[in-house]
Amino acid sequence: MQLDPYLMFDGTCEAAFNFYRQCLGGEIVMMSRYGEAPGEGMPGCNPDHIMHARLEFDGRVLMASDNHPDYPYEGIKGCSMSLNVASIGEAERVFNALSENGKVSMPLQETFWAVRFAMFEDRFGVPWMVNCEKAG
Structure with a gap:
């Protein structure tokens, strides 16, 4: 599945x-x-x-x-697209590209679980998270 x-x-x-x-x-x-x-x-x-x-x-x-006009568009709510990447370089590249002209709510940064993590909404109103986890 x-x-x-x-x-x-x-x-x-x-x-x-x-x-x-x-x-x-x-x-x-x-x-x-x-x-x-x-x-x-x-x-x-x-x-x-x-x-x-x-x-x-x-x-x-x-x-x-x-959207079909019979179903009014209400935006994308209550979820995020989550991209898990393998390297800091890829996290930076994807974050910089997707967040361009968007709205960043959490800049790309280190967290306790990830070497890089960010949250933002792209220019089309789609919420995204970019995550590069720490080696386990």
Whole structure:
């Protein structure tokens, strides 16, 4: 069994996934739009908005879409994307890239459990944690 995060955006999914690909590497293996749905498509949806996106990087999967207008967008609440990295250098690189133009709530720093840890919200309003644990 595998558990993969699925994010919802309010019309910014394509921009967010291009940003994540730039920051995290990997490949966007799917980016389908509401206007590409078979038949009459998705009534009421902006045909240019993303119905489903999939980014694969470093053995991980991140999926997302733009919200359907029948379900009002309320932002991302009560959870964070957590990236566990293997080195201080990778923690610094990922933190600097993802937090650019975002809102940092805890700068990248050493903690009692990690050589580097940070918490922030990226420019798309997605909460993130970057964690580089101490050797056990």
